[in-house]
Amino acid sequence: xxxxxxxxxxxxxxxxxxxxxxxxxxxxxxxxxxxxxxxxxxxxxxxxxxxxxxxxxxxxxxxxxxxxxxxxxxxxxxxxxxxxxxxxxxxxxxxxxxxxxxxxxxxxxxxxxxxx
Amino acid sequence: xxxxxxxxxxxxxxxxxxxxxxxxxxxxxxxxxxxxxxxxxxxxxxxxxxxxxxxxxxxxxxxxxxxxxxxxxxxxxxxxxxxxxxxxxxxxxxxxxxxxxxxxxxxxxxx
Numbered sequence: 438x439x440x441x442x443x444x445x446x447x448x449x450x451x452x453x454x455x456x457x458x459x460x461x462x463x464x465x466x467x468x469x470x471x472x473x474x475x476x477x478x479x480x481x482x483x484x485x486x487x488x489x490x491x492x493x494x495x496x497x498x499x500x501x502x503x504x505x506x507x508x509x510x511x512x513x514x515x516x517x518x519x520x521x522x523x524x525x526x527x528x529x530x531x532x533x534x535x536x537x538x539x540x541x542x543x544x545x546x547x548x549x550x551x552x553x
Numbered sequence: 554x555x556x557x558x559x560x561x562x563x564x565x566x567x568x569x570x571x572x573x574x575x576x577x578x579x580x581x582x583x584x585x586x587x588x589x590x591x592x593x594x595x596x597x598x599x600x601x602x603x604x605x606x607x608x609x610x611x612x613x614x615x616x617x618x619x620x621x622x623x624x625x626x627x628x629x630x631x632x633x634x635x636x637x638x639x640x641x642x643x644x645x646x647x648x649x650x651x652x653x654x655x656x657x658x659x660x661x662x663x664x
Contacts, residue, residue, distance in 0.1 A: 440559065441596075443596075446594075470651045472652065472653075474653075479562075480641065480657070480658050480660075481655070481657055481658070482643065482655040482658075483647075483655075484652050484653075487650065487651070487652060519634060528596060528597065530653075532651055534562075534651075538585060538602050538604055539585060539647055539651060540587075540599060540612075541587075541599070542599075542654055543589075543596040543597040543598075544596050545595050545596040546594075546595070546596050
């Protein structure tokens, strides 16, 4: 079974600065997807960024980028120019590819607070 | 456009009472549907998933059950709630590009 570990339960960053959230995972699969989801205080879960394991290039989405290290099974999220609206719980997730159900496994989350 | 609806948003129930949480998806057909539970300050635990009408797979043995009576309807139920059933329940569907799209969630408190 796949596992996802987020070793930082809580983090904080000053507005406009950069912060990196860590995630490691364990799998025997060669092809899979990795995600970062954001859950703000409203509890509405939304996608931040997506990475396909077969792609070596790191995904970027505006101020959000990832550092995907497949051999190390590491998938960190970097948030640049942090904004107050980035305050949320961030979840790293792993998704199988070669199954009909496409189940996703989530880490326990990192609570990020952006300070003014 | 594709949307997902989940209700009720908040529920307070006594121990031993029944439960029904409902989720519907619009704008798509034959979606993969999922029920997750989120304990306080924790990650998401997959409870059930469904790849089609009447097809339910359970991930965790528990006091809950799920049903899919229609293509875009997914229901989470319990005949008798336990204190440990309290939590935040999220319905999700496979929204394309292997990304999960979530409902707004249902907060269940069992007293």
